[in-house]
Amino acid sequence: MFYLGIDVAKAKLDCCLLLDEASDKHKTKVVKNTPSGIIDLLAWVAKQNVSPEALHIVMEATGVYHEQAAMALADAGVMVSIINPAQIKDFGRGLAVRTKTDGVDSVVLARYGALLKPKAWVPPPQEARVLQALLVRREAIAQDLQRERNRQEKAHATDTPALIHKSLEESIGFLVKQLAQLQKDIDAHIDQHSNLQKDRALLQSIPVIGPQVGSNILSVIHNHDFGSAEQLAAYLGLVPVERQSGSSVQRLLARGKSKMSSLxxxxxxxxxxxxxxxKTQQPYQHDYLKNV
Structure with a gap:
């Protein structure tokens, strides 16, 4: 198996192909972060006498910029692993890597793959990808709508020309219609796929989970491979990190940490x-403990 580290940026992919694990012999290549760039990368790898089946690519989860490359490479039959950036940073420290450049990062990623052999990333199914895209769009429209309503509130509180009021009203009306249509599209998409429909119904069997929260949790779980509830909670930023150094404890208590901890x-x-x-494919049972 050959290991290739990719440092992902918005416009380019810095790549390092590890040719010999023992000697650390490697070659590097920079390609565009586009479909044509992926084709160039695979052609370059082939010139090194490495087939897609013998290639293991390791990249960081970099916002949304890694997704297109990861999908294209997985579709080409390449084993892809997507690693948390914090893990790579700690690994680099362990290798005594002090320089922070794209080229160095790709080398560290390749060595991470060779040494730790991370598990393969499993691309989410198409229906999950579409759901995620719809939800992202809905959130963007909702934010735009809130900004326009804030502007309208300020306009009513100041001496604002009538033309501005008219523009704001039209903009808000358009965004309200867009938001309603997107919600219809989301519901229709879920209803068209029995697995999504069933899982959202299971989520909404929990009393405090409504349609919107249910759809968002549904998307997160269907687009990621979580092995445990703790992994899901960590992804959502709900795993506490204990800090008890210096006067931090006093400051946290002063800010009402106990209430936040409870929440x-x-x-x-x-x-x-x-x-x-x-996980169990069973609806929520409020009296579960009584029946055990």
Missing amino acids: GAAMRKLVYLCFGVL
């Missing part, structure tokens, strides 16, 4: 319930 615990419990109903 965090409740949110983690809810995430565990969501993971549980989908």
Whole structure:
């Protein structure tokens, strides 16, 4: 197996192909972060006498910029692993790597793959990708709508020309229609796929989970491979990190940390319930403990 590290940026992919694990012999290549760039990368790898089946690519999860490359490479039959950037940073420290450049990062990623042999990333199914895209769009429209309403509120509080009021009203009306249509599209998409429809119904069997929260949790779980409820909670940023150095404890208590801790615990419990109903494919039972 040959290991190739890819440092992902918006416009380019810095690649390092590790040719010999023992000697650290490697070759590097920079390609565009586009479909044609992926074709160029695979052609370059082939020139090194490495077939797609013998290639293991390791890249960081870099916002949305890694997704297109990861999908294209997986579709080409290449084993792809997507790693949390924090893990790569710690690994680089362990190798005493102090320089931070795209080229160096790709070398570290290749060596990470060779040494730790991370598990393969499983691309989400098409229906999950479409759901995620629809939800991202809905969120963007909702934010635009809120901004326009804020502008309208300020316009009513100031001496604003009538033409501006008219423009704001038209813009808000358009965005409200867009938001309603997107919600219809989301519901229709879920209804068209029995697995999504069934899982959203299971999520909504939990009393506090409504259609919108249910759709968002549904998308997160169907677009990622979580092995446990704790992994899901960590992804959502709900796993606490204990810090008790210096005067930090006093400051946290002064800011009402106990209340926040309680809220965090409740949110983690809810995430565990969501993971549980989908894992067992059984609806929520409020009297579960009484029946045990």
